Amino acid sequence: xxxSPKRPLTLRDVSEACGVSEMTVSRVLRKSGDVSEATRTRVxxxxxxxxxxxxxxxxxxxSQRVNLVAVIIPSLGNMVFPEVLAGIxxxxxxxxxxxxxxxxxxxxxxxxxxxxxxxxWRPSGVIIAGLEHSExxxxxxxxxxxxxxxxxxxxxxxxxxMVGISHRQAGRDMARAxxxxxxxxxxxxxxxxxxxxxxxxxxxxxxxxxxxEGIEIEDRIFYHGGSALLKGREMTQEMxxxxxxxxxxxxxxxxxxxxxxxxLLDQGVDIPGQIGIAGFNxxxxxxxxxxxxxxxxxxxxxxxxxxxxxxxxDTGSEPDxxxxxxxxxxxxxxxxxxxxxxxx
Amino acid sequence: xxxSPKRPLTLRDVSEACGVSEMTVSRVLRKSGDVSEATRTRVxxxxxxxxxxxxxxxxxxxSQRVNLVAVIIPSLGNMVFPEVLAGIxxxxxxxxxxxxxxxxxxxxxxxxxxxxxxxxWRPSGVIIAGLEHSExxxxxxxxxxxxxxxxxxxxxxxxxxMVGISHRQAGRDMARAxxxxxxxxxxxxxxxxxxxxxxxxxxxxxxxxxxxEGIEIEDRIFYHGGSALLKGREMTQEMxxxxxxxxxxxxxxxxxxxxxxxxLLDQGVDIPGQIGIAGFNxxxxxxxxxxxxxxxxxxxxxxxxxxxxxxxxDTGSEPDxxxxxxxxxxxxxxxxxxxxxxxx
DNA sequence: GTGAAAGCGCTAACAC
DNA sequence: GTGTTAGCGCTTTCAC
Numbered sequence: 001x002x003x004s005p006k007r008p009l010t011l012r013d014v015s016e017a018c019g020v021s022e023m024t025v026s027r028v029l030r031k032s033g034d035v036s037e038a039t040r041t042r043v044x045x046x047x048x049x050x051x052x053x054x055x056x057x058x059x060x061x062x063s064q065r066v067n068l069v070a071v072i073i074p075s076l077g078n079m080v081f082p083e084v085l086a087g088i089x090x091x092x093x094x095x096x097x098x099x100x101x102x103x104x105x106x107x108x109x110x111x112x113x114x115x116x117x118x119x120x121w122r123p124s125g126v127i128i129a130g131l132e133h134s135e136x137x138x139x140x141x142x143x144x145x146x147x148x149x150x151x152x153x154x155x156x157x158x159x160x161x162m163v164g165i166s167h168r169q170a171g172r173d174m175a176r177a178x179x180x181x182x183x184x185x186x187x188x189x190x191x192x193x194x195x196x197x198x199x200x201x202x203x204x205x206x207x208x209x210x211x212x213e214g215i216e217i218e219d220r221i222f223y224h225g226g227s228a229l230l231k232g233r234e235m236t237q238e239m240x241x242x243x244x245x246x247x248x249x250x251x252x253x254x255x256x257x258x259x260x261x262x263x264l265l266d267q268g269v270d271i272p273g274q275i276g277i278a279g280f281n282x283x284x285x286x287x288x289x290x291x292x293x294x295x296x297x298x299x300x301x302x303x304x305x306x307x308x309x310x311x312x313x314d315t316g317s318e319p320d321x322x323x324x325x326x327x328x329x330x331x332x333x334x335x336x337x338x339x340x341x342x343x344x
Numbered sequence: 345x346x347x348s349p350k351r352p353l354t355l356r357d358v359s360e361a362c363g364v365s366e367m368t369v370s371r372v373l374r375k376s377g378d379v380s381e382a383t384r385t386r387v388x389x390x391x392x393x394x395x396x397x398x399x400x401x402x403x404x405x406x407s408q409r410v411n412l413v414a415v416i417i418p419s420l421g422n423m424v425f426p427e428v429l430a431g432i433x434x435x436x437x438x439x440x441x442x443x444x445x446x447x448x449x450x451x452x453x454x455x456x457x458x459x460x461x462x463x464x465w466r467p468s469g470v471i472i473a474g475l476e477h478s479e480x481x482x483x484x485x486x487x488x489x490x491x492x493x494x495x496x497x498x499x500x501x502x503x504x505x506m507v508g509i510s511h512r513q514a515g516r517d518m519a520r521a522x523x524x525x526x527x528x529x530x531x532x533x534x535x536x537x538x539x540x541x542x543x544x545x546x547x548x549x550x551x552x553x554x555x556x557e558g559i560e561i562e563d564r565i566f567y568h569g570g571s572a573l574l575k576g577r578e579m580t581q582e583m584x585x586x587x588x589x590x591x592x593x594x595x596x597x598x599x600x601x602x603x604x605x606x607x608l609l610d611q612g613v614d615i616p617g618q619i620g621i622a623g624f625n626x627x628x629x630x631x632x633x634x635x636x637x638x639x640x641x642x643x644x645x646x647x648x649x650x651x652x653x654x655x656x657x658d659t660g661s662e663p664d665x666x667x668x669x670x671x672x673x674x675x676x677x678x679x680x681x682x683x684x685x686x687x688x
Numbered sequence: 689g690t691g692a693a694a695g696c697g698c699t700a701a702c703a704c
Numbered sequence: 705g706t707g708t709t710a711g712c713g714c715t716t717t718c719a720c
Contacts, residue, residue, distance in 0.1 A: 006489060008466065010697060021707050026699065034705060051487050056464040057410070058697030061401045061712050076429060082420040089447070098461065100444055103433070117442065120400040122352065143395050145350060229632030259632045266634065288573030288603045290610065354713060365691050370715065378689060402713030405696050691720080696713105703708075 009052045018046035029054055060122070067096045069311055070118035072128040074106045074196075078228075078255070079283045080300055081129070084151065087304025088127065095312055097124065106195045108134045115140055125149070125311035131156035132197045147314035149307040152298075153198050154328045161325040163306045167198045168205035170296045170331055174250060174278060175209025177294075177333055181341040183248035183276050185218050186210065189235045189260065190252035192222035199252050202280065206250060219243040232259020247275055254279035257293050258286050261338065265290055277338045294339035299329040353396045362390035373398055404466070411440045413655055414462035416472040418450045418540075422572075422599070423627045424644055425473070428495065431648025432471065439656055441468065450539045452478045459484055469493070469655035471648075475500035476541045491658035493651040496642075497542050498672045505669040507650045511542045512549035514640045514675055518594060518622060519553025521638075521677055525685040527592035527620050529562050530554065533579045533604065534596035536566035543596050546624065550594060563587040576603020591619055598623035601637050602630050605682065609634055621682045638683035643673040 015022040020039055027033045028043040035043075046052075060066045071088060073081040088099050100123065102114035112134055118126070119140060125147040131154075133141070141148045141159045148160040155168050178186065188206065193199055207217055221239050223231050235256065236249065251257035257279025261271070269275050271291060282297030306327050313323045359366040364383055371377045372387040379387075390396075404410045415432060417425040432443050444467065446458035456478055462470070463484060469491040475498075477485070485492045485503045492504040499512050522530065532550065537543055551561055565583050567575050579600065580593065595601035601623025605615070613619050615635060626641030650671050657667045 008489060012697085022697090023699080023708080024706055027706090030699085032699090036705060039705085051483060053460060053463045053484070055466060055697055057401055057405045057466055058712090059699070061405050061714085062697075062699040064699095064712065066401070076420060076426040077423075079421075082426075085420060116397060119397045122399060122401055139395060140397070145352060227628045227631035229629060231632075233632050255629070262632065262634060284571045285573060285599070287571035288575075288577050288606065290606060356713085366713090367691055367715085368689085371690090374715090376715095380689060383689085399713055402696090403715070405698085406713075406715040408696065408715090689720100691718100693718090694716085696715085699710105699712090701709090704706080 008055070009050055010055070011052075014043065014047050014050060014052050017050060018042045066122050066124055067098050068100050068121055068123040069097050069308075070115070070121075070123045070126045070128075071099045071101045072104060072111065072114055072118070072126065073101065074104050074129055076103060078253070079285055080281060080298065083300040084129075084304040087301035087306075088308045089304075090301075091305045091308030091312065097308075097312065097315070099127075099308075104129075106193060108137070108195065112137050112140075119144055124315045127151055127307045127311065129153075130197055131158060131162065147311050149310050151303050151307045153201070154326065155201050158326065161310050163303050163310065163327040163329070165299055165303075165329045165331045166205075167201040168208070170280070170298075170333075171202040171205025171207075172209035173331075173333055174280075174296060175206050175212075175215075177335065177339060178248050178250070178276065178278070179210065179213050179215065181272075181276065181339060183341060184215060185243075185246045186215065186248045186250065187239050187243060187246045188217050188220040188250050188252075189232070189239060189256060190220070190222050191228075191231075191256065192224035202252065218246060228253070228255035229259040229262070232256030232261075233263040234259075236260040236263045249275060249277045251277065251279045254281045254283045254286055254293060254295055257295070258289055261289060261291055261293055272338045272340050276341060278336075282332070282334070291338050292334075292336035294336040295334060297332045297334065299331055302329055352399070353394055354399070355396075358387065358391050358394060358396050361394060362386045410466050410468055411442050412444050412465055412467040413441050413652075414459070414465075414467045414470045414472075415443045415445045416448060416455065416458055416462070416470065417445065418448050418473055420447060422597070423629055424625060424642065427644040428473075428648040431645035431650075432652045433648075434645075435649045435652030435656065441652075441656065441659070443471075443652075448473075450537060452481070452539065456481050456484075463488055468659045471495055471651045471655065473497075474541055475502060475506065491655050493654050495647050495651045497545065498670065499545050502670065505654050507647050507654065507671040507673070509643055509647075509673045509675045510549075511545040512552070514624070514642075514677075515546040515549025515551075516553035517675075517677055518624075518640060519550050519556075521679065521683060522592050522594070522620065522622070523554070523557050523559065525616075525620065525683060527685060528559060529587075529590045530559065530592045530594065531583050531587060531590045532561050532564040532594050532596075533576070533583060533600060534564070534566050535572075535575075535600065536568035546596065562590060572597070572599035573603040573606070576600035576605075577607040578603075580604040580607045593619060593621045595621065595623045598625045598627045598630055598637060598639055601639070602633055605633060605635055605637055616682045616684050620685060622680075626676075626678070635682050636678075636680035638680040639678060641676045641678065643675055646673055 011022045014025050025043050028040050104111040127149045129152050131150050150158045150162045152164045154164045221235050278294035280296050282295050355366045358369050369387050448455040471493045473496050475494050494502045494506045496508040498508045565579050622638035624640050626639050
C-alpha cells in the first residue's frame, strides 16, 4: 500500500520488488507447489506492501479454470431465493467456488440473456431455478459442458441434475390435509404469475387432490403486483363477498396468506373454525402473527446446499459417480393454528 | 447447436465454419468496425448454428476492459438491499455494465475478502454499502484505480463518492416528530448489530434530537436473531413490563415495529393515543397491517440508481466532471396511523 | 472491408 | 526449490 497506481500491479511488479521469478511469486500466491519458507515470506511481504491483487482474468485464461458458479434465479424480492442462496453459500464456504447470481424476473428472455452472459465467463457450473426454459436456454445448458443443477422443482426432467420438491405433490398433500379436517368449500388465492411454473404445479396438484375426493374448488382469484400483505387482504375480501360460504382459503404464498389472516381476524371471523387458511413456504419472517399460519415448508436452504454439493462433487478431482442426480426433498406440512377444524 | 462439444468453441471454430478470418468474426460479434452485410450474416449464422458463446475472459484480458461492477452489501435477508439492487439494475439496464453482488453479513473481515475477490476480476467500478471499513478495505478501495461509490449513508467521508441519506438526521427528525406530537416517555427497540453503523447513527441522532428538548430515552432494548416480527413482539412485551409508563416506542426497523404493533393491538393498547410507535425504512411489504406504521423512507431504490449513474458517468468515454460526488437524499417521514397523538 | 502479427497477465509443463 | 518457455482466446494495431 505504498503507491496509488494508475496501472494495476502485475506479478512482474511483485517479482521485481522481491527479486524472485514471476513463476515463484505465482506459486506462493496460489499456495501451489513447494516454495521455501524464506522466499515465501519475502514474496508475501512484497505483495502486501505493494497492495497487489492478482488478476483472475489472466489466471483463469491461463489455467482454463474458473471458480465461478452461475446461480440463476427469478427474483430477490421474496424471502425464498435469498434463503436458497444462503444454503449455496454455506456449502461453498470452504471450497474455492464462488456463486455469481443473476436474476431473471420470471422472464424467459431475460433468463436467456443472463445465462448467455454468465456462460461467457466460463463458470464451473450452473445452478438454475426451474425445469422450464426456452429452447435456446435449454440448448445452452445442454451444450455448456459443465454441471447444471436445476433447482426448486422436481416435476419434470432435468438437463443434467435436479434438486427440489414436487410442487404438485405439495398441492395434493395440502388438499388432503384440508379435506381430512372436514373443510369442503374451498377457495384458491394466487398471484398472477403465468410463468411461475411452481405455483402453477402446486395449483394443479391441489385441484387434483381435491378431485380425488370429489371436491372442486369453488372460487379462485389471481392478483399481481403491490404489497403482498395488502393484496392478501383485498383478495380475501373480494372473494368472500362473492363466495361468502367458503370454509377454506388456500393462498399461493405465506405473505398473501398473512394478509388474508389479518383481514379475517379484523372481520371477527373464527379461524380455523369458521374458515381455515393455509399458505405456502414456511417463511420464518411470519412467526409473530396473531395466528400461526398453516403452510408447507419448501426446504429452501436445503435445496441450495444439496445443489451446491452436486456442483462441488462434479467439479472436484474425483467426482463420486454415485452422487444422485435427482434429489426430491420431502417438505413438511405444518397445520399451525389455522388448519384444525373443531370437529363436531 | 449442432454438436455437444467437450471443448468449448472458440472464435477459430466459427472462423473456420464460415471461412472468414477470426478478426472479422470478432468484429461482427462485437458490432465494432465496418463489416459488409454479406459477411455479417454469414458469421452470425455460423455462430448461432454452432452455439458459440464468446469467451469474456479472453476478451477482457485482451481489451483490458471488464463490464463488471462490484456491488458489496451486508445482506440479502431484509428487503432493503434487494431494493437497492433493483435500482442499480435499472440504471445499468441500457449500458453494457453488469452488477456482481457480494454479501458481507455485516462482517468486516468478510467484506475484506469479498472485495479482494471481486477486485481480482478487475471490475470497472465498486458500489459498496457504508462508509466504515477496515483499514485493508479502505486501502484497497483507495488504490483500486476505479470509481468507488459508498452508499446508504452520508454521515462521513467517502473514499471517492457517496450516495445515501443522513441516518443521524433521520433519527433527529423522528425525535422531533415524536416530541411535536406530545409524547415524552420514550423507549428505543433495536436489533443488536454493533456493526450496523447506520442503525447506530440513527440511534445517536435520535437521542440527540430528544436531548435538544431536554428529553432522555427512558428505556432501550436490543435483541438479535430470529424472526423480526416475533422479536418485535417479545421486545415490546419485555419493555412494557419493566417500563409500563412509556408512551412511545421507536423501533430500529419496520419489521420489528410491525411485531410491536401487533403485540400492542393484542393487548388492547390504544395506538397512537396511549402509545405511539414508529419504525424505519418504509418497506412496502407492510402495507396491509392493521395500522399504517409511522416510518422514515430510506430512498433505497433511488440510492441504487444514483450510485449506478455515478459509475456510468465515470466509466464513460467523457465523464462529466460536474457529476456530484456526494449525494444526500432527503428521506420522507410518514406519520401513518401510529404517530398522531390525540391532543387533549 | 479484411487480415496478420503481437500481446494482454497469468499458469502448465518442463527443465535445471 | 526455482526458472524458462509457450500459449490460454481474444482484441489492438497496423497493413493492405
